[in-house]
Amino acid sequence: MKLIAEFNETISPIITEGVNGKKDYFIEGVFMQADIKNRNGRVYPKSIMEKEVNRYKKEFVEKDRAFGELGHPEGPTINLDKVSHLIQSLELEGKNYIGKAKVLSTPNGEIVKALINDGAKLGVSSRGLGSLEQKGNAQYVKDDFQLATAGDIVADPSAPEAFVEGIMEGVEWVYQNGILTALQVEDMQKELKSARLNKLEETKLNLWKRFVESL
Secondary structure: OEEEEEEEOOEEEEEEEOHHHOEEEEEEEEEEEOOOOOOOOEEOOHHHHHHHHHHHHHHOHHHOOOEEEEOOOOOOOOOHHHEEEEEEEEEEEOOEEEEEEEEOOOHHHHHHHHHHHOOOOOEEEEEEEEOEEEEOOEEEEOOOOEEEEEEEEEOOOOOHHHHHHHHHOOOEEEEEOOEEEEOOOOHHHHHHHOOOHHHHHHHHHHHHHHHHHHO
16 A cells, blocks of 8 residues: 545634633644545545545544644654644535544644744645555556545645655555564665755755656
């Protein structure tokens, strides 16, 4: 299975007055979509998406375990030291899954609050594991899809600085003794790590171009 991440920018910040005048921060909007070819050329069939979202809601959202991170995680597992928010609801409206998440008082959560206060535009990126099947001009997510989180908080990943996420999508992930492990690491990752400091930006751009060509 491969890491699959999708970006949505249609989210809005919400600030409310909490206990003792303390402000509570939330984000709300479209977290995922079904039966629509997205910007990455992928389609999530509604039956597959609905089944997996229902499992995610039961096992994570309803148990206050549906965490999301700030930034672009390199794998499918949740890193508690990078958590910034807790997804509280995820409901289907037409072909869209509308999510709402509370920004937490973690170090990364405080960064998100500061970004919201300063008017920054944020997006969310769902993250999961699954197989893809080419049908016509689109890749269809198969029924082995497993949702890791309905939304990490990210900037628009259609820029070269977000190439890491694309590289990690090329890594094959398997369960070994009950633990998710990257089966192989792409040559692109090695190339990035070995790049000279004065060639780093050029290397990033080249990697990004190769990633885009592979979509």
